[in-house]
Amino acid sequence: GENVEQHPSTLSVQEGDSAVIKCTYSDSASNYFPWYKQELGKRPQLIIDIRSNVGEKKDQRIAVTLNKTAKHFSLHITETQPEDSAVYFCAASETGGGNKLTFGTGTQLKVEL
């Protein structure tokens, strides 16, 4: 099955700086890579996703890049704000079978004033 590794586990940045979270996946057939944000005590919520036929996607201050050859993808947050503080999860979806979504272990992002 799919295996997703996520780094770093914690990330602290100053307000206004950029943050980058990286993930690698094992199954070259995976074709969908969402990113979820989870605030304390809340449910995970989708913030951006990318499909395997696209190399980069941007939505305001967040962007995701995908390198299929190297099997890694990254989340980029620019001009970070205190409300960006949360846990971020990457995930990869298998094709075929149950199309299961496998998650990374999460990154605790803290944006300091």
Added chain:
Amino acid sequence: NAGVTQTPKFQVLKTGQSMTLQCAQDMNHEYMSWYRQDPGMGLRLIHYSVGAGITDQGEVPNGYNVSRSTTEDFPLRLLSAAPSQTSVYFCASRLRRTSTDTQYFGPGTRLTVL
């Protein structure tokens, strides 16, 4: 739409007790799944269903049963609770079995087994 709903929000059980975590969605989604979330381990798939009457195991299915008699409901059963099942449980759904549909999560159930 209420989206994905879960009950209860909190539950405390004693070792050996049984219970059912409820999950429902009103979006006519084909695909539903259960995850558990433990510190430092992300979200791990327990069981999933690609449609009414069809269920399959995920990464960590031991100790849990599921059924899918209707499109809307996907309950998770703990037959004999163990302390290792202390966790936060999330139900999720997406429109189709196709992997590129957005997956939506319920609010979660925090379970403690003593």
